[in-house]
Amino acid sequence: MKFFIDTANLDQIKEAQDLGILDGVTTNPSLMAKEGIKGDANVKQHYIDICNVVDGDVSAEVISTDFDGIIKEGEALAALHDQIVVKVPMIKDGVKAIKYFSQKGIRTNCTLIFSAGQALLAAKAGATYISPFLGRLDDISTDGLNLIAEIRTIFDNYLFETEILAASIRHPMHIIECASIGADVMTGPLSAITALLNHPLTDIGLEKFLADHKKNQ
Numbered sequence: 001m002k003f004f005i006d007t008a009n010l011d012q013i014k015e016a017q018d019l020g021i022l023d024g025v026t027t028n029p030s031l032m033a034k035e036g037i038k039g040d041a042n043v044k045q046h047y048i049d050i051c052n053v054v055d056g057d058v059s060a061e062v063i064s065t066d067f068d069g070i071i072k073e074g075e076a077l078a079a080l081h082d083q084i085v086v087k088v089p090m091i092k093d094g095v096k097a098i099k100y101f102s103q104k105g106i107r108t109n110c111t112l113i114f115s116a117g118q119a120l121l122a123a124k125a126g127a128t129y130i131s132p133f134l135g136r137l138d139d140i141s142t143d144g145l146n147l148i149a150e151i152r153t154i155f156d157n158y159l160f161e162t163e164i165l166a167a168s169i170r171h172p173m174h175i176i177e178c179a180s181i182g183a184d185v186m187t188g189p190l191s192a193i194t195a196l197l198n199h200p201l202t203d204i205g206l207e208k209f210l211a212d213h214k215k216n217q
Helices: 010-019 029-034 040-051 067-078 092-103 116-125 134-139 144-158 172-181 190-197 200-215
Strands: 002-006 024-026 057-061 084-089 108-113 129-132 163-166 185-188
Touching: 002 010, 002 190, 010 040, 010 190, 024 185, 040 057, 040 067, 057 108, 067 084, 067 092, 084 092, 092 108, 092 116, 108 116, 116 129, 116 144, 129 144, 134 144, 134 172, 144 163, 144 172, 172 185, 172 190
Parallel strands: 002 024, 002 185, 024 057, 057 084, 084 108, 108 129, 129 163, 163 185
Antiparallel strands: none
16 A cells, blocks of 8 residues: 655655655645645645655646646646646546546546545546545545445456545544555545554553663663
8 A cells, every 4th residue: 555645744744754654645725725835836836845855646736627727737737747646626627637637648636536436437537546535424424435445346347547545534544444445545644644653562562671671781
């Protein structure tokens, strides 16, 4: 499973990169705004800065919702850096744009996926990634993990190369469960990723080893 971090915070991205397990980054306008990054030029520069920190794919989201606008923005984003993946919403013009981008060799991430049908359309159009929003489905008492399992079955049935990017990850068990059912990628906050490091028995064991070592000095 690939590990992406969902943030625009460079310090958190660097921390995840230094951990040695980071495969990429996902961002969106809300995350950019959270970091106080405003204005088209500043946002584009920030995408480049992120690409200079990580080795893998960096999803950069378009704002437009019409075909021509998505194409114009997407081509401009893709031109920023080889690592950029254009993040496109799951709407009619978004699917059309994904097909256009796939024919032009521009990689895409179809975002705001909430059904297997949406995932199927995005894969048919040639999306590089599809992003089912696991946490947001859980928020409305719907089984997000079941959706990912359903998409996995469909993609395996027809040998789609589109990768399932489990998004809106909230906690470490989401990561483990997504890995168990075959999601190709997870994206979530640094806190969910680093929480995988923790186990009380590890802490107890390390404390005992260090105490025994100290006795032998």
